[in-house]
Amino acid sequence: MAAIAGVDAFDLRFPTSRELDGSDAMNPDPDYSAAYVVLRTDDGPDGHGFAFTIGRGNDVCVAAIRAYAPLVVGLDLDQVIGDLGGFARRLVHDSQLRWLGPETGAVHMAAGAIINAAFDLAARTAGRPLWAYLAELSPEQLVDLVDWRYLTDALTPDEALDLLRRAEPGRAERAALLREHGYPAYATSPGWLGYSDDKMVRLAREAVADGFDLIKLKVGADLADDVRRMRLAREAVGPGVRIAVDANQRWDVDDAVRWMRELAPFDPYWIEEPTAPDDVLGHAAIRRAIAPIRVATGEHMANRVIAKQLLRSGALDVIQLDACRVGGVPENLAILLLAAKYRVPVCPHAGGVGLCELVQHLAMFDYLAVSGSTEGRAVEYVDHLHEHFTDPVRVRGGRYLAPEAPGFSAELRPETFERYGYPHGTAWSPAATGGSTG
Amino acid sequence: MAAIAGVDAFDLRFPTSRELDGSDAMNPDPDYSAAYVVLRTDDGPDGHGFAFTIGRGNDVCVAAIRAYAPLVVGLDLDQVIGDLGGFARRLVHDSQLRWLGPETGAVHMAAGAIINAAFDLAARTAGRPLWAYLAELSPEQLVDLVDWRYLTDALTPDEALDLLRRAEPGRAERAALLREHGYPAYATSPGWLGYSDDKMVRLAREAVADGFDLIKLKVGADLADDVRRMRLAREAVGPGVRIAVDANQRWDVDDAVRWMRELAPFDPYWIEEPTAPDDVLGHAAIRRAIAPIRVATGEHMANRVIAKQLLRSGALDVIQLDACRVGGVPENLAILLLAAKYRVPVCPHAGGVGLCELVQHLAMFDYLAVSGSTEGRAVEYVDHLHEHFTDPVRVRGGRYLAPEAPGFSAELRPETFERYGYPHGTAWSPAATGGSTG
Numbered sequence: 097m098a099a100i101a102g103v104d105a106f107d108l109r110f111p112t113s114r115e116l117d118g119s120d121a122m123n124p125d126p127d128y129s130a131a132y133v134v135l136r137t138d139d140g141p142d143g144h145g146f147a148f149t150i151g152r153g154n155d156v157c158v159a160a161i162r163a164y165a166p167l168v169v170g171l172d173l174d175q176v177i178g179d180l181g182g183f184a185r186r187l188v189h190d191s192q193l194r195w196l197g198p199e200t201g202a203v204h205m206a207a208g209a210i211i212n213a214a215f216d217l218a219a220r221t222a223g224r225p226l227w228a229y230l231a232e233l234s235p236e237q238l239v240d241l242v243d244w245r246y247l248t249d250a251l252t253p254d255e256a257l258d259l260l261r262r263a264e265p266g267r268a269e270r271a272a273l274l275r276e277h278g279y280p281a282y283a284t285s286p287g288w289l290g291y292s293d294d295k296m297v298r299l300a301r302e303a304v305a306d307g308f309d310l311i312k313l314k315v316g317a318d319l320a321d322d323v324r325r326m327r328l329a330r331e332a333v334g335p336g337v338r339i340a341v342d343a344n345q346r347w348d349v350d351d352a353v354r355w356m357r358e359l360a361p362f363d364p365y366w367i368e369e370p371t372a373p374d375d376v377l378g379h380a381a382i383r384r385a386i387a388p389i390r391v392a393t394g395e396h397m398a399n400r401v402i403a404k405q406l407l408r409s410g411a412l413d414v415i416q417l418d419a420c421r422v423g424g425v426p427e428n429l430a431i432l433l434l435a436a437k438y439r440v441p442v443c444p445h446a447g448g449v450g451l452c453e454l455v456q457h458l459a460m461f462d463y464l465a466v467s468g469s470t471e472g473r474a475v476e477y478v479d480h481l482h483e484h485f486t487d488p489v490r491v492r493g494g495r496y497l498a499p500e501a502p503g504f505s506a507e508l509r510p511e512t513f514e515r516y517g518y519p520h521g522t523a524w525s526p527a528a529t530g531g532s533t534g
Numbered sequence: 535m536a537a538i539a540g541v542d543a544f545d546l547r548f549p550t551s552r553e554l555d556g557s558d559a560m561n562p563d564p565d566y567s568a569a570y571v572v573l574r575t576d577d578g579p580d581g582h583g584f585a586f587t588i589g590r591g592n593d594v595c596v597a598a599i600r601a602y603a604p605l606v607v608g609l610d611l612d613q614v615i616g617d618l619g620g621f622a623r624r625l626v627h628d629s630q631l632r633w634l635g636p637e638t639g640a641v642h643m644a645a646g647a648i649i650n651a652a653f654d655l656a657a658r659t660a661g662r663p664l665w666a667y668l669a670e671l672s673p674e675q676l677v678d679l680v681d682w683r684y685l686t687d688a689l690t691p692d693e694a695l696d697l698l699r700r701a702e703p704g705r706a707e708r709a710a711l712l713r714e715h716g717y718p719a720y721a722t723s724p725g726w727l728g729y730s731d732d733k734m735v736r737l738a739r740e741a742v743a744d745g746f747d748l749i750k751l752k753v754g755a756d757l758a759d760d761v762r763r764m765r766l767a768r769e770a771v772g773p774g775v776r777i778a779v780d781a782n783q784r785w786d787v788d789d790a791v792r793w794m795r796e797l798a799p800f801d802p803y804w805i806e807e808p809t810a811p812d813d814v815l816g817h818a819a820i821r822r823a824i825a826p827i828r829v830a831t832g833e834h835m836a837n838r839v840i841a842k843q844l845l846r847s848g849a850l851d852v853i854q855l856d857a858c859r860v861g862g863v864p865e866n867l868a869i870l871l872l873a874a875k876y877r878v879p880v881c882p883h884a885g886g887v888g889l890c891e892l893v894q895h896l897a898m899f900d901y902l903a904v905s906g907s908t909e910g911r912a913v914e915y916v917d918h919l920h921e922h923f924t925d926p927v928r929v930r931g932g933r934y935l936a937p938e939a940p941g942f943s944a945e946l947r948p949e950t951f952e953r954y955g956y957p958h959g960t961a962w963s964p965a966a967t968g969g970s971t972g
Binding site: 122123124125126127149150151152153155156157159160163190191192193194195196197198199200201202203204205245246247248249345348349350371372373374375376377378381396398399401402404405408409 | 560561562563564565587588589590591593594595597598601628629630631632633634635636637638639640641642643683684685686687783786787788809810811812813814815816819834836837839840842843846847
């Protein structure tokens with residue numbers, strides 16, 4: 097009888113702060129990192145997953161993965177794959193570990209990494225890329241994946257079944273379109289706050305030339321700088337390209353309103369993370385004040401309870417789920433279902449390390465089996481660190497091509513472990529860091 | 535120049551699950567634990583603090599304390615004590631560690647433990663118990679402690695100054711009353727879900743005989759059991775004693791309403807944690823449906839952003855801050871100020887290990903310097919594990935007596951470290967655990 101033989105956790109960090117890649121108003125010097133987990137089996141494929149962090153604290157997520165390991169090691173593989181929803185709930189509901197959340201912070205990110213690794217394992221075992229594996233489940237099987245606790249005042253299992261059944265017609269046609277044309281992407285690479293004006297303008301033009309019709313700029317540190325950069329970007333790309341802006345939680349409610357009124361002449365498409373990610377009422381107030389500029393948030397949304405409130409209270413125009421922040425595929429499925437019910441488009445957060453690789457699967461699955469639409473939707477794209485993955489994203493003409501390899505595209509290359517293991521990898525040696533290990 | 539010479543972290547666990555002390559509908563077998571931190575100085579007093587957990591995952595909080603240590607070791611002691619608000623903000627705003635929240639979960643609990651230890655150190659250095667140390671700060675000094683980010687749409691620094699100035703008259707008289715009569719307490723010891731009916735009834739009667747006029751029962755696992763236990767408790771204590779009930783987040787919104795309608799005939803004083811702690815809209819819906827039964831929550835409220843929304847949206851009748859869950863004294867000061875503005879009484883969460891010791895200081899400070907009132911207020915009291923502290927709480931006639939020793943009452947006795955250190959303490963030896971270490 098095959099079992100999960102081990103849960104191996106790794107602290108991997110990339111010294112991205114040296115180039116200010118990823119710099120924004122709240123995160124001036126991120127070192128993109130993965131608290132990486134392998135569900136090891138004795139025969140058959142392993143399962144890969146990770147939590148994404150930006151440096152310090154990656155060790156805390158690794159410790160949290162190890163705290164869950166005793167709940168996972170020795171489980172029968174067929175039972176895990178046969179009841180992935182039950183597997184996820186056993187981790188998330190563990191009463192002692194739950195106390196550190198509930199369902200938020202390091203333990204929830206760790207549970208999400210392990211749960212995503214189990215989905216990777218299941219899809220590999222089935223020989224299917226995750227988006228196809230999920231889209232081939234029945235509505236009943238999908239509903240069984242979800243943890244319904246705390247959801248039923250907004251969405252019941254029966255409503256979810258109806259939603260999923262309504263999305264069944266046309267699925268094969270959509271799958272064919274997806275395989276031919278891919279899924280829309282948008283480009284954040286031009287807009288990091290640490291880049292010079294010249295570099296930003298050059299990268300914005302390149303993104304448009306590459307086929308993107310939505311780009312994003314980081315804002316929020318200095319209003320005059322933001323007005324200048326937004327004007328330069330608008331002049332560079334012209335009126336036909338959408339420009340979103342992202343404050344990364346930097347503002348209070350009044351700051352957000354004041355700032356966006358100054359940026360409004362340059363036609364921002366959305367303002368992302370204007371304030372604290374769990375401030376449902378704050379986002380709603382900002383949205384009322386700055387309409388028709390869209391409000392977007394979600395990358396730091398801890399769980400489905402925050403998503404539920406953001407969606408049902410009309411606090412946002414766009415929801416941006418993250419593949420690694422919440423409790424894995426089942427909780428993101430709950431968020432996709434809620435978004436479909438409240439008719440809010442999902443534009444997933446990506447970038448970092450591996451977030452593009454993961455979240456493309458969820459967006460493609462949503463297109464096939466939940467919302468059935470790509471209208472108003474796009475997955476964030478940043479051209480960093482893909483070379484470390486065995487099945488890296490392929491983006492062509494501003495669209496993600498559908499991955500075809502089995503699994504969740506989460507696996508890192510063996511040589512990456514040696515170079516970027518923290519603190520002993522060669523990238524963190526005194527010679528590489530100028531004497532400091534960060 | 536005196537400095538913080540070290541940040542020492544300890545994993546301490548008490549095997550409370552062996553007696554079902556602390557058992558409730560969500561937490562059937564807690565092992566009360568402390569991720570304990572000592573800010574070590576070379577001369578002068580050390581600072582003590584801790585995060586409270588219920589067993590597994592305590593190591594994750596210890597790892598998070600260690601992740602913050604490099605930000606703290608070597609800091610000049612006078613500068614830390616002279617700007618405790620700035621010290622707290624430097625920890626909470628650390629951009630890389632913040633990514634694991636923001637301001638929630640293991641990293642926020644760890645930051646809170648360290649920040650509380652710094653307040654312990656400051657109060658010891660001043661030779662004052664923390665409640666008195668805080669109450670002797672000026673309104674301006676108190677306002678400087680608070681992290682105002684994300685608060686100003688609900689409460690501005692100027693409004694807070696006004697609130698604090700209005701509470702200045704009568705402070706000396708209130709301090710004298712506090713020293714003479716103590717601060718109201720309520721009793722949870724009778725109501726753990728794992729106790730037999732007989733034990734619950736006996737303990738409820740004892741609590742009333744000891745002077746408590748508010749007791750609390752755990753509910754939420756089985757409706758018929760809860761109706762029976764509530765009836766027995768009401769018969770035991772009579773109509774004049776208030777009985778609160780606590781579901782520990784067990785329900786969806788509709789469950790909470792249905793359940794409380796069944797319990798209503800026995801006159802429950804409040805329903806505590808009816809659903810997910812960050813479900814602001816859910817609590818508001820429950821409150822509307824079950825009025826006049828009060829809704830209480832807050833022990834798992836991650837931060838001031840959730841508190842702000844709960845208070846301003848009318849989602850609750852009672853707010854229950856926790857000394858260890860949020861970012862230490864400064865964030866709890868923000869919550870006390872918000873509660874005063876929205877005129878919601880604060881009944882702090884306690885119990886566990888050391889929560890009573892800490893939170894009594896915050897309630898007494900609130901009485902002297904913020905709300906100026908004890909009306910409708912009481913601090914939870916559970917008679918467990920106080921013997922481990924060097925300055926344990928003293929509860930007489932249903933009231934907490936004001937602590938007089940300098941500091942935050944957070945220090946554990948040296949022999950406790952040896953016995954309850956995890957996993958090598960004697961309480962966790964194979965002989966003590968029957969062969970398992972939990």
